[in-house]
Amino acid sequence: MWKPDRSVKKPIYQQIADYIERRITFGEFPPGSSLPSERKLADSLGVNRSTVILAYEELRASGIIESAKGSGTRVTRHKWGITPKQTPNWKTYVEGGTFLPNLPFIRRIREELRIAPGAIDFASGELSTDLFPNDIIRELLQTKSFQEDLGYDDPQGYSPLRETLVRFLETQLHIQSTESSILITSGSQQSLYLITQCLLSPGDAVAIEDPSYCYSLPMFQSAGLRLFRLPVDDEGMNPDDIIALHRQHRIRMLFLNPNFQNPTGSVLSLERKTRLLSIASELGIPIVEDDPFTLTSFEGTPPPTLKSLDKTGNVLYIGSLSKIAASGLRIGWLIAPQAVVSRLTDARQQMDFGLSRIPQWVANHFIAGGHFENQIHLLRKSLKLKRDSLMSGLHDIMGDSVSFMEPQGGLNIWCKFNREVDDFKLLDEAIKRGVLFVPGSVYGSDQGHMRVSFARPRQDEIRQGLAQLYEALQEHK
Template identity: 45%
Template sequence: MAWRPNKLNKLPLYKQIANYLESRIINGEFPPDSRLPSERELAHQLNVNRSTVNAAFEELRSTGLVKRIVGYGTVVNKKVWKNGHGRVPNWDQYVKEGFDQPNNPLNQQIYRYIGSDDRLINFAIGELSADLWPAKLIQSISDTLFKNDFLGYENVQGNLQLREAISDHLKPYRQIESTPSSILITSGAQQAIHLIIRGLLHPGDSVAIEDPSYAYSLPIFHSKGLNTHFIPVHKNGIDPEQIIAIHKKHRLKMLFLNPTYHNPTGVSLDIERRRKVMEICTNYGIAIVEDDPYCLLGYQQPPIPTLKSMDQEGLVLYVSSLSKIVASGLRIGWILGPQNVINRLTDVKQQMDFGPPNLPQWIAANLLRSEHFNEHIENLKIELKKKRDLTIESLQKELNDNIYFLIPKRGIHLWCKIQNEQIDEKVLFQQAVKNGMVFTLEIH
């Protein structure tokens, strides 16, 4: 009796057909380079629609088992067989169909450049140059470790001494009240964003982010199937009224903001707009994720209140790290939020990596408690201002009226717009690399 798909089976018909054809190929009934029956012929034999057979062929093509030859038909792909017997996975297809979306090709290219042996001047990645790291301080702290410390699994939520040190740090430096139990240690701020999206949002949820935003965060939002809406950043930050407009149309679940010394524009959300953002999100029940790695880098300017310091309702999840003020390689970040949220995100993190590594946490805890930490921060602001002034002087000398930028009063970012329409930004990028410098382009 001829085989036919079972329409009462819960498995879709096209998958039943794909499995049937795969078994015949593996059994040698359709050897490498042999042609399968046509879609029309199979549809007639199996008493199904031609579209069902087409879907079955697509299933087999996605695994690399067969290939389509225009004008000839669908044939068994001999490239998936090893020595005529064992089948080799189609890794190209795996790569294309992975759950997480790849970074933009330009960002991939930038990372290849800065990861090479070429000594490029690096304006593309927001990290401190080596001369600004507190190397001697970290060395002195490292020399004291291992006397009574055990390199076993750490608390998944993070080392208690580090969480206590962060809690003690947040009050004088950022005017934020906290407790160690309300803090989760993460592998930098990037992992914190990952955890929040994975642990608190569902595919199809609407979120709003700034435009432009940190380029390496964008694939996270897209991979998780979120409806992402953009709010333009102006010289005083975003326009809070746009939050209302987006929410009424799309029902926002979360607002992701980098309101202080914004990456990449360098601007800060002014105090009146901060108050308005808090008021709007409180009225509409919109959660705020405040990404705040730069707030201590104020060039002697008065500190701007964080959104979290203004939060009386438990509205804000506060994300920060030591990457921009100490060293990116420590990979120490944190999330501060309501206890039930921290519990949930800790559980998600446990599934990912079983907790952060011990050594960086020990160093970070001692660093934050060091009597020399404030001295490092004050020196860092002075040196960053010098580097900003030198960069601006060079831009004005070399590009003059061809670009426009606002001089940042704080932080580490300088955002330029090309004024001369004859300048192709991509050609400029390639020429810069050839001359030993790499920078980041806005990605649309």
């Protein structure tokens, strides 16, 4: 984001006025559109409110903006001969389209992380920078000779990477696959997007866990799908709930995160997994297994995936490097029947002609050279230490204000407040104190829950962040 340059002689307020005038001229703020409030703009630019007031006064004096009591500050409609007929009303375009924006809570959290990078981040489902294999990736780039063609790659994905994944997934997770049954994607969300767009139609009924990460993804609503919920307890969702849902709504697909579920951390029991596969097979319902966390199992022995237990080809399996290795590589994979892979590959080619070969080449050497396996071992130890610090802090600092289940893997702890809490007000109080979390309502749960991630904060930030969060809770009555 643009910031005023304090090293130059031009006054800060004049820099701000010039910056806003440029944005108006370029059509980013069309005639009649609202400008940020003085206080909000001052906070985002890191200046005093009085400085923004001076900048707005400068623009008002030039006739570029106008203010009205109760209506805020707007771009004037008739400056320099510009009229709404000559400039597109970008507001109507932004509010149009079929692809919905992120939920307001998600946008608020991301905006705060952008303008306040020093905040203690219990919200992001991403590793802290010290847990990324940065040195290994740099070493691979320096020591391995990239001899590949830089033309468009196979839209299904770099063939050596797919071959490597076949071996890795069989060894680590007992998942049987072939090179032709794997599609390389830019991450789990692209896999989900391709599935919702290519295999389902508007009006189709799909079932998701409750609470569920899927609930926070507008792509499901954008695709016109009808979402039905499967409540999650300590052993995951109850497979028998599917029967009643299917009888009433004709469920077309199940979207599940069975191992160290996001956000609750629960693991679908083996008994329930077996029952689920049986029911799905009998009803002919495909299961999409989104599996970012199985390999993080703190005890070292990952619980079985649905895909490894699937004998009838009902499961579409999604994995990626994003949550447990290197989110910046943008490497994910989807395992599916060849007909499905072919359909999704065709759609993917229409979108971007396939991933860049360079990150796929890096990912292949990272996995094939045993570095990913080493990363997993180190990650389990580090995440377990962070989990223990977070649980200890929750007990010592939050006390009986919250209750939670101890996760055996993954990146998150799901907390329930033991008194009535307003999600929005609590988040607002937490942000004022420089700490962020994700309210439970983002995942479709009732108010009074929160997801606290222990992956992003440094070890020495965890108790400090919890203390600030507890202050926010005490302030929020």
